[in-house]
Amino acid sequence: MTDVDVAVESDLEENLTEADLEKAEKVFAKKVEIIGGPPPGPATLEAKDACAWFGDRLVLEGVDLVMPKGQVTALIGPSGCGKSTFLRLLNRMHELIPGAALDGEILLDGDDIYATGTRAQQVRMRIGMVFQKPNPFPAMTIRENVLAALKLARLKCSDKDTLVEQSLIRAGLWKEVRDRLDSPGGALSGGQQQRLCIARSLAVHPNVLLMDEPCSALDPTSTRRVEETIDELRGEVTVVIVTHNMQQAQRVSDLCAFFLAAENQPGVVVEQGPTDVMFSTPTDSRTLDYVQGRFG
Numbered sequence: 241m242t243d244v245d246v247a248v249e250s251d252l253e254e255n256l257t258e259a260d261l262e263k264a265e266k267v268f269a270k271k272v273e274i275i276g277g278p279p280p281g282p283a284t285l286e287a288k289d290a291c292a293w294f295g296d297r298l299v300l301e302g303v304d305l306v307m308p309k310g311q312v313t314a315l316i317g318p319s320g321c322g323k324s325t326f327l328r329l330l331n332r333m334h335e336l337i338p339g340a341a342l343d344g345e346i347l348l349d350g351d352d353i354y355a356t357g358t359r360a361q362q363v364r365m366r367i368g369m370v371f372q373k374p375n376p377f378p379a380m381t382i383r384e385n386v387l388a389a390l391k392l393a394r395l396k397c398s399d400k401d402t403l404v405e406q407s408l409i410r411a412g413l414w415k416e417v418r419d420r421l422d423s424p425g426g427a428l429s430g431g432q433q434q435r436l437c438i439a440r441s442l443a444v445h446p447n448v449l450l451m452d453e454p455c456s457a458l459d460p461t462s463t464r465r466v467e468e469t470i471d472e473l474r475g476e477v478t479v480v481i482v483t484h485n486m487q488q489a490q491r492v493s494d495l496c497a498f499f500l501a502a503e504n505q506p507g508v509v510v511e512q513g514p515t516d517v518m519f520s521t522p523t524d525s526r527t528l529d530y531v532q533g534r535f536g
């Protein structure tokens with residue numbers, strides 16, 4: 241362990257004391273009902289022959305990928321190979337970009353999220369997203385930020401205080417903000433803002449959480465906290481995370497998909513599989529070259 245690691249570790253241990261953990265257990269034991277919210281529990285997400293265009297340019301071709309429920313899937317690959325585009329296909333954000341088109345199917349527990357009659361807003365409630373750059377509502381209070389998605393979707397909640405506390409504990413932010421829930425979200429540090437965004441996404445109890453390079457703007461301590469949060473979400477929420485950090489992919493993911501685009505060609509998935517296999521004995525030599533840092 242390096243000095244930095246040790247400092248981070250002790251800092252993390254300091255974050256929640258035994259008494260805090262005991263109290264957190266009690267808070268989690270309380271059932272909070274969200275009326276009109278997603279069905280409970282994680283869901284399997286599956287892409288079948290997914291393709292994406294910007295104008296007439298095909299940027300992603302024939303992606304078949306199963307992201308099993310409750311597991312963490314990492315999307316890896318060099319810049320520009322379509323990872324973010326793929327993530328946006330998964331919760332119907334791609335269609336918000338003018339000129340963007342898509343083909344193929346995205347199945348959420350077997351149901352196509354693009355089926356006629358399925359509303360994008362409903363899909364986005366079940367499949368939340370956290371972006372590279374933290375985007376809390378800066379003028380809203382911390383508490384209001386956590387409850388923002390609920391309010392937007394006009395969902396009723398049986399116990400808002402408990403929901404706020406549960407969401408902030410799950411995002412690893414509770415102890416730092418519990419005494420200032422009424423201060424603005426914009427006053428937090430970058431790492432805290434990102435965890436606030438995670439808390440906001442978790443508050444509607446999504447079945448899937450998509451994360452697009454969530455730690456790339458964060459310091460090592462905040463990065464560790466976010467990774468801990470991802471680890472704790474395993475089994476509860478399906479996580480799909482884009483990361484350029486190979487150590488992070490190894491630390492947090494169960495499965496990996498390696499995206500690659502040859503020059504002037506659309507991005508494809510070169511290989512996918514259990515993370516340990518992808519990092520030790522992948523089938524494609526390009527996968528090994530990439531995970532060992534020989535390109536990208």
Ligand SMILES: Nc1ncnc2c1ncn2[C@@H]1O[C@H](COP(=O)(O)OP(=O)(O)O)[C@@H](O)[C@H]1O
Pocket residue numbers: 294299317318319320321322323324325326337
């Ligand atoms: N809004 C957009 N309009 C046009 N082209 C885009 C847009 N967003 C991304 N692209 C292009 O699509 C390709 C895939 O981009 P992206 O999904 O962002 O890759 P990655 O996340 O792997 O870096 C790139 O060539 C990029 O330039």
Ligand SMILES: [Mg+2]
Pocket residue numbers: 323324325452482
């Ligand atoms: Mg990207």
